[in-house]
Amino acid sequence: MLKCRTVWKKLAPLARSSSTVCRQNVKRTGLNNGRIPTCVPAANMSTGPGGLGGDNLKYTVMVGAACVGSLTYAYFLLKGDQKRYQERIEEITTRSQRSSKEEAATVQSEPLAVEATQTKAVPEPVPEAAPSPEEPSPPAAQAEQPAAPAEAAAPSETTAPPPATDSTPASLKVPSHTPYLLIGGGTASFAAARSIRARDPGARVLIVTDEPDLPYMRPPLSKELWFSDDPSVTETLRFKQWNGKERSIYFQPPSFYINSEELASAENGGVAVLTGKKVVHMDVRGNKVKLDDDTEISYDKCLIATGGVPRNLQVIERAGEEVMKKTTLFRKIEDFKLLDNVSRNAKSITIIGGGFLGSELACALGRRSAESGLEVIQMFPEKGNMGKVLPEYLSNWTTEKVKREGVKVISEALVKSVTCKDDRLEIHLKDGRLVTTDHIVAAVGLEPNVDLAKSAGLEVDSDFGGYRVNAELQARSNIWVAGDAACFYDIRLGRRRVEHHDHAVVSGRLAGENMTGASKPYWHQSMFWSDLGPDVGYEAIGIVDSSLPTVGVFAKATAKDTPKAATEKSGTGIRSESETEDTATSPVASVTPVPPVAHKDDYGKGVIFYLRDKVVVGIILWNVFNRMPIARKIIKDGEEHADLNEVAKLFNIHED
Amino acid sequence: MSSVRQEGKDKIIFVTKEDHESPSSAELVEEDPNDPYEERGLILPNGEINWNCPCLGGMASGPCGTEFKDAFSCFHYSKEEVKGSDCLEQFRAMQECMQRYPELYPQEDEKSSNKTSQDSAEESGADANKLQYNVIHPSE
Numbered sequence: 001m002l003k004c005r006t007v008w009k010k011l012a013p014l015a016r017s018s019s020t021v022c023r024q025n026v027k028r029t030g031l032n033n034g035r036i037p038t039c040v041p042a043a044n045m046s047t048g049p050g051g052l053g054g055d056n057l058k059y060t061v062m063v064g065a066a067c068v069g070s071l072t073y074a075y076f077l078l079k080g081d082q083k084r085y086q087e088r089i090e091e092i093t094t095r096s097q098r099s100s101k102e103e104a105a106t107v108q109s110e111p112l113a114v115e116a117t118q119t120k121a122v123p124e125p126v127p128e129a130a131p132s133p134e135e136p137s138p139p140a141a142q143a144e145q146p147a148a149p150a151e152a153a154a155p156s157e158t159t160a161p162p163p164a165t166d167s168t169p170a171s172l173k174v175p176s177h178t179p180y181l182l183i184g185g186g187t188a189s190f191a192a193a194r195s196i197r198a199r200d201p202g203a204r205v206l207i208v209t210d211e212p213d214l215p216y217m218r219p220p221l222s223k224e225l226w227f228s229d230d231p232s233v234t235e236t237l238r239f240k241q242w243n244g245k246e247r248s249i250y251f252q253p254p255s256f257y258i259n260s261e262e263l264a265s266a267e268n269g270g271v272a273v274l275t276g277k278k279v280v281h282m283d284v285r286g287n288k289v290k291l292d293d294d295t296e297i298s299y300d301k302c303l304i305a306t307g308g309v310p311r312n313l314q315v316i317e318r319a320g321e322e323v324m325k326k327t328t329l330f331r332k333i334e335d336f337k338l339l340d341n342v343s344r345n346a347k348s349i350t351i352i353g354g355g356f357l358g359s360e361l362a363c364a365l366g367r368r369s370a371e372s373g374l375e376v377i378q379m380f381p382e383k384g385n386m387g388k389v390l391p392e393y394l395s396n397w398t399t400e401k402v403k404r405e406g407v408k409v410i411s412e413a414l415v416k417s418v419t420c421k422d423d424r425l426e427i428h429l430k431d432g433r434l435v436t437t438d439h440i441v442a443a444v445g446l447e448p449n450v451d452l453a454k455s456a457g458l459e460v461d462s463d464f465g466g467y468r469v470n471a472e473l474q475a476r477s478n479i480w481v482a483g484d485a486a487c488f489y490d491i492r493l494g495r496r497r498v499e500h501h502d503h504a505v506v507s508g509r510l511a512g513e514n515m516t517g518a519s520k521p522y523w524h525q526s527m528f529w530s531d532l533g534p535d536v537g538y539e540a541i542g543i544v545d546s547s548l549p550t551v552g553v554f555a556k557a558t559a560k561d562t563p564k565a566a567t568e569k570s571g572t573g574i575r576s577e578s579e580t581e582d583t584a585t586s587p588v589a590s591v592t593p594v595p596p597v598a599h600k601d602d603y604g605k606g607v608i609f610y611l612r613d614k615v616v617v618g619i620i621l622w623n624v625f626n627r628m629p630i631a632r633k634i635i636k637d638g639e640e641h642a643d644l645n646e647v648a649k650l651f652n653i654h655e656d
Numbered sequence: 657m658s659s660v661r662q663e664g665k666d667k668i669i670f671v672t673k674e675d676h677e678s679p680s681s682a683e684l685v686e687e688d689p690n691d692p693y694e695e696r697g698l699i700l701p702n703g704e705i706n707w708n709c710p711c712l713g714g715m716a717s718g719p720c721g722t723e724f725k726d727a728f729s730c731f732h733y734s735k736e737e738v739k740g741s742d743c744l745e746q747f748r749a750m751q752e753c754m755q756r757y758p759e760l761y762p763q764e765d766e767k768s769s770n771k772t773s774q775d776s777a778e779e780s781g782a783d784a785n786k787l788q789y790n791v792i793h794p795s796e
Contacts, residue, residue, distance in 0.1 A: 078755070197717030198707035201725065253759045256718055268722040391666040513708065523693035549665040555673070602670060637685040645658065645669055649680035654673040 174274060174295045175263050178206035180515065181289065181299035183279045183452070185209025187217060187501060188305040188483030188508035190251050193271045195512025202269040203516075206260060208291070210278035213333055214257065216249045219501050219574065221336045222357055223531055225249070226364035234337045249333075282456035284476060301515045304458075304467060304475070305483045305508065308446040308499070313352065315415050316442060322420035327440045330357060339441065343368055346438035347375060350427060352415065353443030354380025354387055356530050359402060361441060363533050366406035376406060377435060379413035379427075386530075387411075389540075390608075391550045394622070397603050398532060405533050410435065446499055448485045461487035464497035471521035473511045480515055482507040490522055492638055493543055493617055500528035502576035525632050529575040539575060539628055542618035542635045544610055553648035554606030554622070575625075607631075607648050614640045616647070627651050705732055718760055720753035 180196050182189045185207045193205045207215070216237070224239035233239070237249045258270035281290040288298035310329035317324070328339050343349060343365055351358050351365070362378040369376045382388060384395035385402050403409050414430040418440070427435040448466040452458065458475050459468040466487035469475045473488055481488075483504040487497040498507075503526035513520055531537035603622065610618030615638055619631040630650050641647050658671040688694075690701055698709045707716040707725060715724050727750040730743035740747075754761035 074755070194714060194717040195708050197721055198712075201722060252714060252718070255757050255759045256714065258719070268719075270719060271717075391663075393663055393666065393668065509708065509710075520693055524695040549667075551667045551669065553669045553671055555671055555676075633684060639683070639685065641682055643681070645671065645675075646680045647682040648669075648671070649676050649678075650682060650684075652676070653671075654676060 173261055174277075174291065174297060175206060175260055175272075176296070177298045178204055178263060179300045180205040180303075181297060181301070182207045182303045182305060183289070184303075184305035184307055184483070184485075185211060185213075185215050185273060185275070186305060186307050186483060187215070187251075187504035188307075188486075188511070189303065190215035191505045191508030192303050192305065192480075192482060192512035192515070195509045196516055197269070197271060199513060199516040199518075202267075204263050204266070204269040205271045206263060206297070207271065207273045208277050208279055208289075208297070209273065209275055210292075211332060212275050213250075214254060214273055214275070215251050216333065217251065217501065217574065218331070220249050221333065222330070222360040222364060225336060226340075226368070234340050237333065279452065280455075282452045284456050284479065287478060299478070301478050302480070303508075303511050303515065304452060304479065304481045304485060305504075305511075306449040306451070307484045308448040310442065311445040311447050312442055313415060313444060315417050316440065319418045320420070323418050323425060323440075326420070326425055326438065327442060329442050330361065331446075342439050343374060344372070347373075348377065348437040349374065349439045349441060350377040350379065350425075350435060350437040351441045351443060352379055353441075353445075354378065354382050354385050354411070355389070355443065355445075356386070356528075358441075358443035359385045359398075359532060360530060361443060362402055362407045362409075363405045363531075366402070367533070369406045375408065375437075377408045377410060377437060378402070379410040379415070379429075379435070381412065381414050383411055385409070385532075386546075388546055389544050390620075391546055391552065394552070394603060394608070395546070398536075401532055401536055446484060448487075448497065450485065461495075461497070463487075464495070466497045472514050472519055473507060473522065474514065480511040482511040488522055492523075492525070492636065496543070498526065500526065501574075502526040502528055505576065523636075525635055527576055527628050527632070536623060537625075538620050538622045539625065539631075540618065540620040541628060541631050542610065542616075543612070544618040544620055548610045548612055548618070550608050550610050551644045552603075552606055552608040552622075553645055553653070554603055555653045606653055607651050609644050609647070616641065616644075621651070624651060624653050705729060714760070719757055720750060720761065723750040723753045726750070 180193075180203060182192055182205060186209075189207055189209075193207060196203050196205055209215075220239045224241070225233055225237065228239055230236065230238070230240075238246050239249065240246050256271070257273050258266055260272040260274050263270065263272045278292040279289045280292050282302075283289070286298070287300070287302075288296050289302070290296050310331045312327075312329055316327055328335055328342070330336070330339065339361075349365060351362050358378060358380065362376060365374065365376045368374055378385075380387070382395070383392065384390075384399040386398055387395045389395075390398060399409055399411065410429075410433070412431075413433070416428045416430045418428070419426045425437050425440060427437065427440070429435070450458075450460050450465070450467055453460045453467060456476075456479070458479070458481075460466070461468040464487045466485045467475050467481040469481045469486050469488045471489040471491055473480045473482055473486060475481050484497075484499045486507060487495065488507070489495050506524055506526040507522065510520060510522060510524075525541055527539055527541040529537065529539040605623035607624065608620040608622060609616045610620075616634055619634065621627055621631060634647060634650075658669055658675045661668045661670075696706045696709070698706055698711055700706050705728065715721070718724075723746070727743060727746035730746045731740040734740045734742055736742050755763070
């Protein structure tokens with residue numbers, strides 16, 4: 001929206017200037033018409049302003065009134081249209097629900113039969129509804145909306161109606177061909193869609209996702225959404241950024257997308273999203289894919305951005321259904337909703353995993369525990385939080401910080417078995433300790449989704465997992481892979497697979513560029529960030545592996561160096577955007593001075609360099625913000641620096 | 657004075673403000689302005705508009721993307737004295753399109769309607785240059 005504003009501000013004066021020019025032209029022609037009989041320019045000019053002042057005024061008033069009148073008319077017309085449209089949609093929704101309920105009553109025990117009858121029942125109300133061309137769009141538009149009310153209604157309804165309402169979109173025609181097919185509806189896919197649309201005018205892009213939601217961003221699911229004061233946050237999924245600006249986790253509202261049936265005919269193309277559909281088979285030779293409902297879609301260019309599925313602990317999988325019911329593998333919106341609900345009702349939650357997701361959730365839940373008395377436990381095999389990322393001294397410091405957020409941290413914990421007893425979970429650790437809890441959140445990694453590798457004949461990487469692609473993110477001639485599922489060749493840092501938000505954006509954007517004819521390799525290094533509560537956060541770039549030798553340069557922190565202050569300055573909650581949002585108008589409210597926080601430990605703020613063969617391959621900016629471009633430059637150069645303290649000077653860590 | 661500590665393979669240095677006052681002796685590789693791999697700002701080195709610039713957000717890719725591109729290109733290449741004054745048609749089309757999607761393109765109030773058209777045009781031209789500068793040379 002900020003970007004909108006900047007551009008709008010630039011354009012608004014033009015619109016204004018254009019209208020004044022317009023008016024001037026009108027006046028001039030009016031004047032000239034009046035003067036055609038006489039033809040002595042000098043005389044006219046001298047009498048012009050004085051003698052014809054009255055006419056000038058009349059013209060201005062007329063033009064002004066006409067503008068105001070037409071704008072008001074247009075406004076009311078649009079409002080009326082919107083109201084009529086809404087009423088129509090409600091009518092159709094109730095009609096299809098009624099018909100599906102009737103069917104469900106008769107064929108409840110056979111879900112397949114229900115679906116079959118649904119596909120027959122729905123085409124009837126649809127042609128009934130009206131012959132006008134507008135009709136196909138309301139049912140299609142409602143396809144995205146019933147997915148949400150269907151989910152909410154699910155607990156109270158029998159199993160038959162929810163698949164019934166979900167299958168109403170299934171019966172709508174899936175396009176048989178699309179120039180650009182994006183498999184997966186996450187961050188990388190959306191970034192690619194945007195990139196394709198920007199570069200190929202009028203491009204038609206189809207996103208196919210097995211989730212019921214439109215593309216959304218994941219970082220707030222483990223951070224900002226938990227800090228929201230709004231009790232309906234699980235429904236609205238809006239979060240307030242530190243500077244008070246609110247935004248939705250959805251990248252764009254539904255009106256951004258077009259319906260998949262309109263894709264082929266839309267004059268300027270667009271992005272269509274097919275939710276609740278899974279691609280199960282890929283025919284590379286025939287350039288087509290098959291969905292789980294047996295429909296086929298052919299494509300010209302395809303992107304695989306299927307992300308991954310959270311890993312589970314074997315001990316939990318073996319522990320049986322009772323335990324599985326009380327375990328959450330956290331990744332999607334529905335997991336957030338579930339965990340939010342659990343956190344309000346349970347007395348104790350245990351998070352297994354000490355990485356980014358585990359620590360962030362622990363801090364988020366820890367904050368909640370202050371009000372509700374919820375017990376939050378976090379356990380992991382490493383010595384401290386972020387043990388695989390931060391050097392030991394920093395990991396220990398971080399663990400203390402997490403403990404201060406209200407979390408009971410159990411480090412060096414290996415889970416031996418989990419049992420369900422008296423409706424509570426008992427976690428037996430290998431060293432004999434026993435932890436009793438109500439619910440488990442497993443944050444032990446992501447398994448990249450490579451289901452299509454076999455049918456498509458795509459290579460899977462054995463070291464990092466994921467589809468193996470080259471530096472241009474290409475797997476085979478018309479197939480690219482981006483995001484969590486891509487194991488790509490990074491020219492600077494070597495082959496790797498990155499599971500961060502900004503990487504999904506960068507790789508998605510790059511894949512989109514390459515799908516539209518560019519041949520650019522992965523070059524702009526993506527970054528990542530993490531916040532451990534509002535007081536401590538860091539941004540990082542490159543290979544940040546605690547097994548590498550590190551050099552940390554620190555200064556003392558003041559209250560100004562917190563993630564809160566950083567986002568207040570840049571006006572965004574998503575830190576990777578703070579670089580590009582630089583161009584937007586600065587929305588800063590003055591930060592009221594807070595007494596400096598006393599740190600008894602030394603690692604207030606600083607820079608940590610990760611070295612591989614004496615070359616800096618990774619950098620963490622610890623409580624130091626808005627300096628990512630310098631860090632990116634240092635990694636890009638790939639030079640050997642004799643004294644890293646000198647390099648650290650480039651970051652001005654003592655400044656704001 | 658800076659202090660140095662070694663914990664196994666990790667080196668820890670503490671520095672005061674004075675320690676870091678002297679300019680850095682670290683050498684950075686010179687940037688190649690024509691590097692084809694680099695991410696570009698709003699205006700490409702050859703003078704064209706980079707529609708994929710993150711700074712544009714969804715403007716060029718949304719439902720009004722085509723209209724936006726037409727209007728903005730016209731403005732960019734406009735050689736008129738009041739830049740963009742020959743692009744009224746395109747801007748009108750864009751405005752019409754955007755009014756159909758109020759959710760995506762929230763309509764701003766024209767608070768600064770006091771400014772003369774000349775001032776605003778100059779400012780918008782200067783803004784465009786500043787935008788370009790900020791994006792191509794990110795501040796440190």
